[in-house]
Amino acid sequence: MGDSGTAASAAPKPVRGRNRRGEGARLRADIVAAAIELLDEAGDERAITLRSVARRVGIAAPSIYPHFPDQPAIMLAVVQQAFAELESRLRCAVEETSDDPRKRLYAVCNAYLEFSLSHPERYRTMFGGLWKPTLGDSSVTERDLTTLGKEAMQILIDALGGCVAAGCSTSADPVADAIALWLGLHGFAHQRAVSRVFPWPADTAERIITALAHLDT
Template identity: 45%
Template sequence: MRTHRRARSPRGAGEILAEEIIEAAGELLVENGDDSAMSIRAVATRVGVTPPSIYLHFADKDALLDAVCARYFERLDDELDAAGADVDDPLERVLRLGLAYVRFALATPALYRVAFRNRAEGSAPSKVDEVLAASAHTRFVGTVAELAEEGLFRPEEVEDVVLELWAAAHGVVSLMMAKGGLDWGDDLERAESVLKAVCLGRALLTRRPGCADLHVARDWLRDLPADIPPTQDNDNSVKGR
């Protein structure tokens, strides 16, 4: 197949071409579900340039993928902004931010998988890392810091709590992508439960450090007033045996 040759770009049009390249590469990723069909040649064909024109902007396929994923996560910042808008309660806001992250990842799984593929040990931070640090990480840190001001966490724990919430969200996303047939509940019900458990469980460990010991925590929970509603039917567990 012959590549359609574009007219010579006017001076200063390099940034426009780079944007077209990133967009075309992202489209190929989404269409094919992974990066196997996203070759430099395929991107060049879609944009209508020759492969050497791609290399003027991106050193190799990995550099192009990094740029695509960084652009992808720039859009996440808009989603998080909308999710946290007009939510005064930081506890409610951190939950909404976490669920917005999960929804965003599930909407475009191919891009999310590529963004979090394994990188060589000792490699320099990627553009994805830079974008997340400047957007999603900043939003979560700010909200968890408000919770620290309320006394749920200590100020020095903020970064730890953010990392744990991110780990929980990423874990849920990865498992939902790999095992979509499991019972994830309606409207991310299971994801919401996990994020609540991480946030409130961490707050418990802060307020009652002794509960870091599993036996102490279990004894303390046993001594709490029973506030668990009764099961619907105690015989349900034996029906059908």
């Protein structure tokens, strides 16, 4: 992929010295961090190229290859890190909520929506941005894609399952209903991002959660 020519990619760091033994992992982390910075600043995955990332880190572009064979591999690492942060926020929501399963489910769902608000560029990229690697033409595998968000979904499934066990949800299939609930949350997050002037009712999220989780009213 060619260079984007955006202002975000035109701010190189000083040339970085050769890594000492054992510092390769740090360089890999720096490459991912630089890609995330470019995405947050430009709001466009096309700003992330091998050359723009190399300039941001302060290395020559070929120095990226031992860590990432191509641009889709860098994008995969960016998306994986974003999902890891989302999962961390959802787990914190579970841990910081009381033992009330209904409140726990609401906390998980609200944490999801808050993540979409605080990192809109990353969120869009996670769920269908321009980043769509062609399997077979890049280093990204089908397993890489099918496992994205698996842990986050399991947290939502467990939270809904807790409501069923406590008798405050009438869901007969917590897994299927958790997927439907995620679709509702994702749809709201997306529309809220693209329809910013729409007068969303203050209880929109609560209505979505209550209906799709089959919670007793």
